[in-house]
Amino acid sequence: MKKLYIVFIFIFISSCDDGDLQIESLDFDDVSVQTCTAIDIAQANTLFKINDDESLILILGANVLTQEEGSITVELTSSTSSTIVYRLFSDTVTSDYFCDDIPPSTPTVLDEITATEATLTITTTSTGTVDAPEYEHNIQLNTISLITSSNQRITDLAVEEFGTVTSN
Template identity: 45%
Template structure:
């Protein structure tokens, strides 16, 4: 009887261990600088990203969303996440740098441990002309972003009031 009890305890211990799922507690990129591989262009899709150690928040802006400026006015444009623009959160097995996103041949390391795409939210872009009138300045923020992980964990109401600032030439 004692053998069966010990066997049952071993089986219970074996099957009750964590299955290694990642737990995302917070997504915080407020104090991290915005980066991109090539200067944003007003008429095409633009990939912007923030790196925080072994995490990255990637924003793919819809084509033309930065082409909404009017000299002399401040214009506020919104882009809906998942149907127009895309926000992706990645966790890596080691620290990542911009070469991961910018190299012509993608690097093998670090490895993506988890990738979660936002299902909802808004990209808000405030556009105005710079002081000398040669460029548009675009202040980008995210609001109401909602992620759902592969295990069904929902991370909602993510607000990054200052995702970053980019400039584009006034056409």
């Protein structure tokens, strides 16, 4: 009986739970930013990056992007109209998931984490002409703070270049 008790203790001590989501880094630097519609600075814009079975979604509130040259810093919190969402899917995801009126039934979302805080730097430059104004908005995510479903805080996750989008 002692031997059986020792075996159970050993199994209990050496067991682990592989069910927890462990995000060690967000690796979206080599992935292009995508959008489903043309950028409209007067409305909210949804930008996303897809890396196989995960995505990083940036929702910019209306008038965050401007048609004035220069750089601005945008602080995102739970009370702002802009937000960042990280999603982990059951399989490889495509832009159809975000752009179709009715998203495909697969892949499914395994976990979704909304950033509690983030800092963006948006640099706007004029690339058009007087007759056809056009602006490029280079977006850099400086810091991101995520809280997982198991209340684990992951901070200072940086995505050097989120990407560049164009508005008219």
